[in-house]
Amino acid sequence: MPLPDSFAAWLVEHLGVEPLSCHPVGGGCIHSAWRLDLADGRRLFAKTNGVSSLPLLEAEAEGLRALATAAGEAGPRVPVPLACGLAGASAVLVLPWLDLSRGRFAADELPWRRLGAALATLHRHSLTRRCVAEDRVGAAFGWPRDNVIGSFPQRNGWEADWGRFFVQRRLAPQLEHLVRSGQPLRQGSVLLERAGQWLADHQPDPCLVHGDLWSGNAAISGDGLGVIFDPAVHRADREVDLAMARLFGGFPEAFFEGYQETWPLPSGHRPRRDLYNLYHLLNHANLFGGSYVGQSQACLDALLERGMGEGWG
Structure with missing residues (x-):
């Protein structure tokens, strides 16, 4: 053409x-x-x-x-x-141009294990390697400017407290948009209050995260190296990348094993996974509607029912 x-x-x-x-x-x-x-x-x-x-x-x-x-x-x-x-x-x-030959390595776990290890290395190195836009920023969560998650606005700015950032800059805008669109979720305001409490004792490092790490935004190239692309970057709890990688499937278990072997996740990451993935379910509800609204409500209900029972800190 x-x-x-x-x-x-x-x-x-x-x-x-x-x-x-x-x-x-x-x-x-x-x-x-x-x-x-x-x-x-x-x-x-x-x-x-x-x-x-x-x-x-x-x-x-x-x-x-x-x-x-x-x-x-x-x-x-x-x-x-x-x-x-x-x-x-x-x-x-x-x-x-990248030759993204996922199928060639579909049965080979080693490239995915290496990609998990490489992501852990990126997360760890990001604590001391900062891009030009972050030169005058200390240890904080966020990003110098707003960006997007899919095509939905992603509110950034900077916040020293991770729980406050996640509640105010991630969950709240999504829930507010559902209200404006006539699809409010039951007990949304309760969830925002509880989420801040659940994360109050969790003090993660502000790692640079991909931010939209589902299987469509990662691949194994033709030479067997792991590639990530189409990001929604910000500084966050590194667990958000691992949580989303499990949300829609597509990443083999070897990917998570490679990450754990390189930089193990702290205790409490499993209950936090569902809270972090509520953000992506809400985003899909706002972008696509349909069954994602019901999935978001179900996730929200389950989080409130579970409460602090499994430990979050």
Whole structure:
């Protein structure tokens, strides 16, 4: 497929090489995705959308750079953005092309175990490796600017207390939006109060997290290395990444074993898992409605029924 003149000129300006063609690729539900074939024989990956979507792509690019900084050589592979901006009437993000051959390693646990270990390394290294945007920030939870989770706004800013951050910047906006859309959850305000109490004695390190780590945002590349992409980064309890990795399935148990062997999770992580995943269920309820509203209510009810019985600290 030939490229629009404005897009081709933009690529030459930012990459210094002429693009020959582009081909649509599947997998995205927000942006259009393309494979770019260049005159020097390389392939690249591009996301495009309308001009108004530039902040979303800029936030993604910022998140990828931050993850790559924290990952270093021992962490998971992260596609580092090559260019991001406006090309005519399109917002564009250009990334390296990766051969994501999940199927090739479907029966091989070793690459997934290595990916779990690499994620643990990223989390640990992020405590001392910070991106430019965080230079003047101390040990706090959040991110320098708001971003998105899927296509839903994700409220950030900075907060020294993890429980307060999670309640006020994660759960509360989702529950408030359901109220505004006419789908309020029973005892939502009670859950917010209790969640703060449950997390009061839990003092995690403010690790850089991927933030949207379901199986569609991770893969094993053709050379057997684990890759993560499409993040919703912020500094948080590292358990949020491991919790979401279990929410929708897709990660083999070897992934979690590799993480545990490298940096074991503290006690109380299992009951916290459901609380952290309530955020993602609420997000899906706001984005897609349907059965996710009922799943969110069921999760909320179960959390309130369980209360402090299993220990949260």
